[in-house]
Amino acid sequence: xxxxxxxxxxxxxxxxxxxxxxxxxxxxxxxxxxxxxxxxxxxxxxxxxxxxxxxxxxxxxxxxxxxxxxxxxxxxxxxxxxxxxxxxxxxxxxxxxxxxxxxxxxxxxxxxxxxxxxxxxxxxxxxxxxxxxxxxxxxxxxxxxxxxxxxxxxxxxxxxxxxxxxxxxxxxxxxxxxxxxxxxxxxxxxxxxxxxxxxxxxxxxxxxxxxxxxxxxxxxxxxxxxxxxxxxxxxxxxxxxxxxxxxxxxxxxxxxxxxxxxxxxxxxxxxxxxxxxxxxxxxxxxxxxxxxxxxxxxxxxxxxxxxxxxxxxxxxxxxxxxxxxxxxxxxxxxxxxxxxxxxxxxxxxxxxxxxxxxxxxxxxxxxxxxxxxxxxxxxxxxxxxxxxxxxxxxxxxxxxxxxxxxxxxxxxxxxxxxxxxxxxxxxxxxxxxxxxxx
Amino acid sequence: xxxxxxxxxxxxxxxxxxxxxxxxxxxxxxxxxxxxxxxxxxxxxxxxxxxxxxxxxxxxxxxxxxxxxxxxxxxxxxxxxxxxxxxxxxxxxxxxxxxxxxxxxxxxxxxxxxxxxxxxxxxxxxxxxxxxxxxxxxxxxxxxxxxxxxxxxxxxxxxxxxxxxxxxxxxxxxxxxxxxxxxxxxxxxxxxxxxxxxxxxxxxxxxxxxxxxxxxxxxxxxxxxxxxxxxxxxxxxxxxxxxxxxxxxxxxxxxxxxxxxxxxxxxxxxxxxxxxxxxxxxxxxxxxxxxxxxxxxxxxxxxxxxxxxxxxxxxxxxxxxxxxxxxxxxxxxxxxxxxxxxxxxxxxxxxxxxxxxxxxxxxxxxxxxxxxxxxxxxxxxxxxxxxxxxxxxxxxxxxxxxxxxxxxxxxxxxxxxxxxxxxxxxxxxxxxxxxxxx
Numbered sequence: 121x122x123x124x125x126x127x128x129x130x131x132x133x134x135x136x137x138x139x140x141x142x143x144x145x146x147x148x149x150x151x152x153x154x155x156x157x158x159x160x161x162x163x164x165x166x167x168x169x170x171x172x173x174x175x176x177x178x179x180x181x182x183x184x185x186x187x188x189x190x191x192x193x194x195x196x197x198x199x200x201x202x203x204x205x206x207x208x209x210x211x212x213x214x215x216x217x218x219x220x221x222x223x224x225x226x227x228x229x230x231x232x233x234x235x236x237x238x239x240x241x242x243x244x245x246x247x248x249x250x251x252x253x254x255x256x257x258x259x260x261x262x263x264x265x266x267x268x269x270x271x272x273x274x275x276x277x278x279x280x281x282x283x284x285x286x287x288x289x290x291x292x293x294x295x296x297x298x299x300x301x302x303x304x305x306x307x308x309x310x311x312x313x314x315x316x317x318x319x320x321x322x323x324x325x326x327x328x329x330x331x332x333x334x335x336x337x338x339x340x341x342x343x344x345x346x347x348x349x350x351x352x353x354x355x356x357x358x359x360x361x362x363x364x365x366x367x368x369x370x371x372x373x374x375x376x377x378x379x380x381x382x383x384x385x386x387x388x389x390x391x392x393x394x395x396x397x398x399x400x401x402x403x404x405x406x407x408x409x410x411x412x413x414x415x416x417x418x419x420x421x422x423x424x425x426x427x428x429x430x431x432x433x434x435x436x437x438x439x440x441x442x443x444x445x446x447x448x449x450x451x452x453x454x455x456x457x458x459x460x461x462x463x464x465x466x467x468x469x470x471x472x473x474x475x476x477x478x479x480x481x482x483x484x485x486x487x488x489x490x491x492x493x494x495x496x497x498x499x500x501x502x503x504x505x506x507x508x509x510x511x512x513x514x515x516x517x518x519x520x521x522x523x524x525x526x527x528x529x530x531x532x533x534x535x536x537x538x539x540x541x542x543x544x545x546x547x548x549x550x551x552x553x554x555x556x557x558x
Numbered sequence: 559x560x561x562x563x564x565x566x567x568x569x570x571x572x573x574x575x576x577x578x579x580x581x582x583x584x585x586x587x588x589x590x591x592x593x594x595x596x597x598x599x600x601x602x603x604x605x606x607x608x609x610x611x612x613x614x615x616x617x618x619x620x621x622x623x624x625x626x627x628x629x630x631x632x633x634x635x636x637x638x639x640x641x642x643x644x645x646x647x648x649x650x651x652x653x654x655x656x657x658x659x660x661x662x663x664x665x666x667x668x669x670x671x672x673x674x675x676x677x678x679x680x681x682x683x684x685x686x687x688x689x690x691x692x693x694x695x696x697x698x699x700x701x702x703x704x705x706x707x708x709x710x711x712x713x714x715x716x717x718x719x720x721x722x723x724x725x726x727x728x729x730x731x732x733x734x735x736x737x738x739x740x741x742x743x744x745x746x747x748x749x750x751x752x753x754x755x756x757x758x759x760x761x762x763x764x765x766x767x768x769x770x771x772x773x774x775x776x777x778x779x780x781x782x783x784x785x786x787x788x789x790x791x792x793x794x795x796x797x798x799x800x801x802x803x804x805x806x807x808x809x810x811x812x813x814x815x816x817x818x819x820x821x822x823x824x825x826x827x828x829x830x831x832x833x834x835x836x837x838x839x840x841x842x843x844x845x846x847x848x849x850x851x852x853x854x855x856x857x858x859x860x861x862x863x864x865x866x867x868x869x870x871x872x873x874x875x876x877x878x879x880x881x882x883x884x885x886x887x888x889x890x891x892x893x894x895x896x897x898x899x900x901x902x903x904x905x906x907x908x909x910x911x912x913x914x915x916x917x918x919x920x921x922x923x924x925x926x927x928x929x930x931x932x933x934x935x936x937x938x939x940x941x942x943x944x945x946x947x948x949x950x951x952x953x954x955x956x957x958x959x960x961x962x963x964x965x966x967x968x969x970x971x972x973x974x975x976x977x978x979x980x981x982x983x984x985x986x987x988x989x990x991x992x993x994x995x996x
Contacts, residue, residue, distance in 0.1 A: 179981035543617035
């Protein structure tokens, strides 16, 4: 049966969890897929903190998109930057001035850090969204220990050994735990002047508990585990200023006097906002983005009255069965990506349309440190070693799914056995005069 | 027996092969060692080309110096930049203005690229000495394929798929082979428009053979292997200009007409010069550096009439038993480092001084591609698969020696079996507007 009709063109913007799953779902279907991303790899963001603390190399958690999709013959990967959309002409505009036509459009452009109007803080408190963010934070953390080793001033040394994490969600908790373990175990014998174990890791959280998305009981377990690791957790505290050498916060939900913490290293784990492309879609289709810039979508992940335009992942604002907004988590993005791929296939094939998207919550988890995690799944709550094993297993399974990632498993296992973090390299700043070996 | 006398202070400048071996040789000896490097890791430079072509991650070939030396209690690692020496006061001056006193000084500051007076070429033709060099070359090589896939102009596409390596020594040969294999095997199914196998890899070599330091017969074998891989080798050709979009060279040893090659990616593998610190030592001690800036050393690796100042590794100019200069190779540096550590111990302990340094040449080798190498050792010459196995074994043994580097072995084995290069990430340039996911 010869089919000479032009294939239905699907353009996917973004190769994150949602975009990649959408592309995967269109494999071997009678459509032509173009996946556009400005990076050449899919990034497993939940493990970025392991790169930021030297446990994993960037390549361990990033898979080249072309490689992941190389056998999917109906899919073309385009390394390009999307500047906008012409929804009337049904094209996507790229930065180089060219356009890509679509019959169906999936926008999965994700999110970035949100400094709540204080963009000046970014240089002093990088977030953790890209490979470059992670290696920059790694550079800052390791350099702080190095400078402390050389400092002869006690106050300066204390400042250098103080690490502040803004935000007590999963990223903040994981980051704090990892820095503390790096100091306590990995670098235990590395220095001659300082004792890395004396470093001060402080989490500043605006709510009255860490891991606010979890059950209160698990927040309590996590708090205990953090304190046991020697991490100071300041709850109900609002950050009011971040500078190169200090952070200012107010306790009691912002009502107390301002307190200053001298520190050389601040990590931002407090908030995200949607990619600006969301705004463009929303304006074009007459809907309004929410405060975080996300696009409200219909139950079937389409936007406005366009059956051919889908927004998924962190960029979408969608309510779950309980009437609450779905969280910006990888599983939501993955299920949405899968869902819209199926919806497009049904539309192209003319079979019965699929019902509304419904999120199957298989559970959420966060790890605090080696052998310590909290997890909740289908009404059950776990913590401690069992939760950590579950966390490890699920993350490895995901990473393995897209690439030959036995390496990650091997490296994790190795680190676990040896408490080693082989990737603790200070890179990225070229030595000032170009000399290289010293 | 209490020993309250201050310990003999050894300062080592540089944590490369020579410096690290010197430090290792002073383990458990009655000396106090300070190893100064401005990077926090020892780098296994011979494998940098594997990072530049996405086969290994930077952390696979770099070991944190503190980690390598953590159990060596008499050794202090200092992350600092050396600016000069006061040989009369016996101190090393650091960039922050502080000084470090020494009783014995070992300068092992290594070498950097040498553009023979054409420093303007560096931006268009980076060399391969640092982690940042390697990830920058990786970015350029991978980006060239990406741009070619998007280009609609045949000439532009041909330019993007042309890779020029200046220099046919081990680095040039290895780099050319690795790019060709990346294109032929790893990325074989990755693109939809271009055929990566049609890429043009060209080596431009000034001498009339590649691998000039090897026996002529092996140069011939290497040339055959390179051509079989589809690499164009231009011998007896001198590069006269390098710009962003082309290279100009003259054949017949520079006597022919100028020929232009349109290319977007040039790698410099043609020459090295000594670290400028060599000049400072030479001037202070009244000796003259050679053309490459190396310091002529006495048979015992000391300089001038100073029994307490040693120069080793790429920075030293020393003749071997055959009257020829010792080559700038890792084994020479390692043996010299080992030698001076022993010499210092003998001096401190007052035992009989050691005779002159003599280089035990266990052999040299270069790899051309998967399963292809040339090696010569003690009069024997090998090529092909056996030589490659020997190369693999020796390199892995070295890397394993300093760290828990089972990982490298595992990754190599994995890549060999799957022809995969998981680390082919384009990183380092922050997306222009700070958006991160697309």
